[in-house]
Amino acid sequence: MSKLTIKTEGDLHVVVTRHFNAPPQAVYRAHIEPTLIQRWMLGPDGWTMPVCTNEARPGGKIRFEWRGPDGSGFYLTGEYLELEPYSRIVHIERMHLPDTTPDNHVETRFDPDGSGTLMTMRMTLPDAETRSMMLASGMEHGMEASYVRLEGLI
């Protein structure tokens, strides 16, 4: 059973939903506490995140560095715009592959869903032109190792 849904919305958005069997508090914390983030936000098997800076406050900095099985790596930087414990996070992120991708604006919501949580992540992508550059760049550098996306298109 696939619990993940991912769909495009208009020209500029990608919306991802996923149910988790834990309350919103736990899912929210797993998105902002470095020791928890480093256990799951890793992309394909074999990748690790040796550096995880995550200042969970408005204006706080984000820096995730990933290392692949062959020693190669790339990183992501970003800033937090809004945090509403334990329901909503808004941040901006960009990948460094090493070329820098355009900013990806991401709103992540955590809503109670039965005894668990429905997470809805809405990415706002750059315009179609920069999006295509990003697609080409992501393909070259194996962007499958992380979000996006997308985290811009991502």
Place this chain on the structure above:
Amino acid sequence: MQLAEPFAMTQPAISRHLKVLENAGLIVRRIQGAKRPCRLSSAGIETVDRWLAMLRDALAQNYDRLDGVLADMVENGEELK
């Protein structure tokens, strides 16, 4: 002109939208006399599909791992801290 007909937009506005799609590699245009016939670029559409498929795979793996992290939190009674 034909593409503009169904839309409440001026011809120059339609042209600008087509230019964006062309630059993004999603459509291909050629010159045929005074006409500029368009067709969808299958390579461009395929790139978008492949990117979405990669994003789905990466997210699916991340969230399957997150299920494990959350289960540990619940087991240790840390999920509401």
